[in-house]
Amino acid sequence: MSRFWNDRVRGLTPYTPGEQPKLENLVKLNTNENPFGPSPQVIAAIKGVLDEGLRLYPDPDGQSLRRAIADWYQVTPQQVFLGNGSDEVLAHIFQGLFQTGQPVLFPDITYSFYPVYCGLYGLEAVTVPLDEGFRIDPAGFRQANGGVIFPNPNAPTGCLLPLAQVEEILQANPHRVVVVDEAYVDFGGESAIALVDRYDNLLVTQTLSKSRSLAGLRVGFAVGHEDLIAGLERVKNSFNSYPLDRLALAGAEAAFADGEYFQYTRNAVIAEREKLELGLQALGFNVLPSAANFLFVRHPEHDGAGLVQGLRQRGVIVRHFNKPRIDQYLRITVGTPEQNISLLDALPLVINEM
Numbered sequence: 001m002s003r004f005w006n007d008r009v010r011g012l013t014p015y016t017p018g019e020q021p022k023l024e025n026l027v028k029l030n031t032n033e034n035p036f037g038p039s040p041q042v043i044a045a046i047k048g049v050l051d052e053g054l055r056l057y058p059d060p061d062g063q064s065l066r067r068a069i070a071d072w073y074q075v076t077p078q079q080v081f082l083g084n085g086s087d088e089v090l091a092h093i094f095q096g097l098f099q100t101g102q103p104v105l106f107p108d109i110t111y112s113f114y115p116v117y118c119g120l121y122g123l124e125a126v127t128v129p130l131d132e133g134f135r136i137d138p139a140g141f142r143q144a145n146g147g148v149i150f151p152n153p154n155a156p157t158g159c160l161l162p163l164a165q166v167e168e169i170l171q172a173n174p175h176r177v178v179v180v181d182e183a184y185v186d187f188g189g190e191s192a193i194a195l196v197d198r199y200d201n202l203l204v205t206q207t208l209s210k211s212r213s214l215a216g217l218r219v220g221f222a223v224g225h226e227d228l229i230a231g232l233e234r235v236k237n238s239f240n241s242y243p244l245d246r247l248a249l250a251g252a253e254a255a256f257a258d259g260e261y262f263q264y265t266r267n268a269v270i271a272e273r274e275k276l277e278l279g280l281q282a283l284g285f286n287v288l289p290s291a292a293n294f295l296f297v298r299h300p301e302h303d304g305a306g307l308v309q310g311l312r313q314r315g316v317i318v319r320h321f322n323k324p325r326i327d328q329y330l331r332i333t334v335g336t337p338e339q340n341i342s343l344l345d346a347l348p349l350v351i352n353e354m
């Protein structure tokens, strides 16, 4: 605490990112990064712009990347907004498109950045409990609100809400923006981008951090009605006109150009997820059905925090949330075949020692 902090900063509860350990040789399964590297075409494209052109500012509107994303999803560039990671896109949405005076609604178990943005922008929040199977219940989103947001698949559960139920939530809130955060949708979901031309209150966010293996490049985007996008542009141009640098723009565009690599790595992650799920079940874990690149699991007989601690001592790091309803769960990112085997080999030893 410093006497120079203003009241807003004193009241903040910032987000705690997953650990990025300095030690090498750890099996790092804690922050849902893609275990496979980015497309070689992405690396080549970034190298291709590493020249004296860096003295110039990048395109403030990222027109070329917007067109590439628009072509991928069969929408117009005016329906696409870019940000420095989808976290920045989300921040602008909370600031510019959610109404004050009524609470923002999101699930009780969800991405823990949402309450942080409410705190930052002075928005009230109300959480809607997941059902006993940890699924989102559309009925909970019928109450008065200033906006709605949920990930699909949800995080950290990995559970998918079918598009018909996403539509129920959209139809119940015609006068409020409903944000579907699709950070993990490429690993098993059906994107709500298919619905943007039918619902002017729908905004879908996605990221290149997961399915396109570019967490280090920081590129995210939103797709929705062009009036929503124009509102986000107003916020962005009142904050930072150049959120994406020249390297990020070039790399991201190349990622969309290499559809073959995207399909290959996404299928590999899905196949590994299925193998890992079977391996964990064989060790007695309950595994929630996941459409993401991670699994949310608990062991009926062993304490969650103890398992996380024991794994850590054996060089395997997974994520644990010390929060109501989920403190017995581990969130495990799907790794390479070798990493997943290391985890499955370490677990019986950890359990034995408990």
Ligand SMILES: Cc1ncc(COP(=O)(O)O)c(C=O)c1O
Binding pocket: 031, 032, 084, 085, 086, 087, 088, 111, 151, 155, 181, 183, 206, 207, 208, 209, 215, 219, 220
């Ligand atoms: C549900 C969800 N949304 C958004 C993000 C942010 O992703 P990024 O800022 O890397 O695009 C994450 C990151 O883990 C996430 O889990």
